[in-house]
Amino acid sequence: MKTAKLQFTPQWHRTLADYVTAIAWSPQGDAIAVTSAAGEVLLHHLSSDTTTPLRSPDGNAINCLGFAPSGQFLAAAGQTSEVSVWSALPPHHPITPLPHHSPAWIDQLAWHPHQNILAYGLNSQVQIWDVEQQTTIADLDFQDSSVLHLVWHPQGDWLAVSGHGGLKVWSAGDWRSAPQSVEVPGASLYAAWSADGRYLGSGNLDRTLTVAEWDNPPPWLMQGFPGKVRQLAWSLPMTKSGSPLLAAACVEGVTVWERATQAGGGWRSQVLQHHTERVNAIAFQPHSLLLASASQDGQIGFWQQGKQLVQTLKGFQEGVACIGWNAAGDHLAAGGTTGEVQIWKIAPRAQGFG
Numbered sequence: 436m437k438t439a440k441l442q443f444t445p446q447w448h449r450t451l452a453d454y455v456t457a458i459a460w461s462p463q464g465d466a467i468a469v470t471s472a473a474g475e476v477l478l479h480h481l482s483s484d485t486t487t488p489l490r491s492p493d494g495n496a497i498n499c500l501g502f503a504p505s506g507q508f509l510a511a512a513g514q515t516s517e518v519s520v521w522s523a524l525p526p527h528h529p530i531t532p533l534p535h536h537s538p539a540w541i542d543q544l545a546w547h548p549h550q551n552i553l554a555y556g557l558n559s560q561v562q563i564w565d566v567e568q569q570t571t572i573a574d575l576d577f578q579d580s581s582v583l584h585l586v587w588h589p590q591g592d593w594l595a596v597s598g599h600g601g602l603k604v605w606s607a608g609d610w611r612s613a614p615q616s617v618e619v620p621g622a623s624l625y626a627a628w629s630a631d632g633r634y635l636g637s638g639n640l641d642r643t644l645t646v647a648e649w650d651n652p653p654p655w656l657m658q659g660f661p662g663k664v665r666q667l668a669w670s671l672p673m674t675k676s677g678s679p680l681l682a683a684a685c686v687e688g689v690t691v692w693e694r695a696t697q698a699g700g701g702w703r704s705q706v707l708q709h710h711t712e713r714v715n716a717i718a719f720q721p722h723s724l725l726l727a728s729a730s731q732d733g734q735i736g737f738w739q740q741g742k743q744l745v746q747t748l749k750g751f752q753e754g755v756a757c758i759g760w761n762a763a764g765d766h767l768a769a770g771g772t773t774g775e776v777q778i779w780k781i782a783p784r785a786q787g788f789g
Contacts, residue, residue: 443779452492455756455770461502464761469776470497476511498542503551512541548591556582573610584625589632597623619645627667629679638664662686670719680741684714689728691741709736709744716757721764729755
């Protein structure tokens with residue numbers, strides 16, 4: 436197996452007033468938004484090297500953000516109990532905040548993959564909002580708990596919502612119909628569809644991982660994790676089994692699961708050990724099996740084929756809170772626990788790693 440040395444060229448550096456809570460790339464990969472626990476929202480365009488502050492720090496944390504699939508809009512939400520939407524194109528006019536009457540810390544939002552429709556969690560409710568028409572499409576009730584995570588199916592056909600007892604999956608074709616359920620022990624903390632929509636994974640509070648092959652029950656339950664499973668990441672390329680890799684972050688380790696090649700086979704795992712403190716974020720490079728892992732120890736590790744540590748990046752005073760690849764996979768952004776934000780251009784792109 437060929438091993439290529441990654442080259443990191445710094446592209447942008449900024450220090451926010453507090454912990455970097457979220458990073459989001461535009462669908463075109465030419466702009467990036469970052470938020471902080473102090474309430475900042477910044478938008479940076481790589482091509483023009485211009486940075487626009489959309490929201491000033493006021494002590495009210497912003498916890499989630501994302502670009503619409505069209506690249507037209509940017510949404511952010513957090514402690515202030517409102518969802519703010521801006522035009523992602525200059526001069527970045529704000530859209531009227533999405534109306535609701537229940538005070539809540541909003542820390543989950545997700546755009547439909549093909550339409551300018553936004554879903555966000557509000558206590559135990561999920562609001563579905565058409566941003567262009569400024570109308571509510573649906574109001575879903577999880578009932579059993581607050582909404583802990585939500586994610587759209589890659590084709591936009593389904594919306595999966597995490598909470599106590601597992602996942603509830605609503606059909607976008609009929610919001611009024613009862614959701615399908617994927618039960619888990621305890622609570623589902625993080626949900627992730629594979630890129631082909633075949634699998635739905637759930638990282639769980641009770642130290643387990645659930646993987647459902649959609650419309651082909653029952654799900655698999657992976658046990659033996661040393662703590663709660665905080666985040667999941669699917670690879671875009673498939674392995675020889677015809678399925679993608681699934682990475683799961685738990686405490687200071689990452690476990691990568693690969694489905695067996697034989698028909699009807701289960702999943703086998705490999706634990707990746709390098710970090711000395713909690714892993715806060717993981718992400719596969721688009722169109723590659725190169726996995727990046729960001730840790731509270733201040734390092735970003737790069738794992739060839741999702742298995743072998745081939746390089747580390749040390750550029751943060753303290754912990755790395757979040758990471759994100761752009762769509763082309765040639766830029767990586769990372770935010771730190773002390774407010775640092777950095778972007779690197781990476782070459783060669785996936786050479787020797789795909």
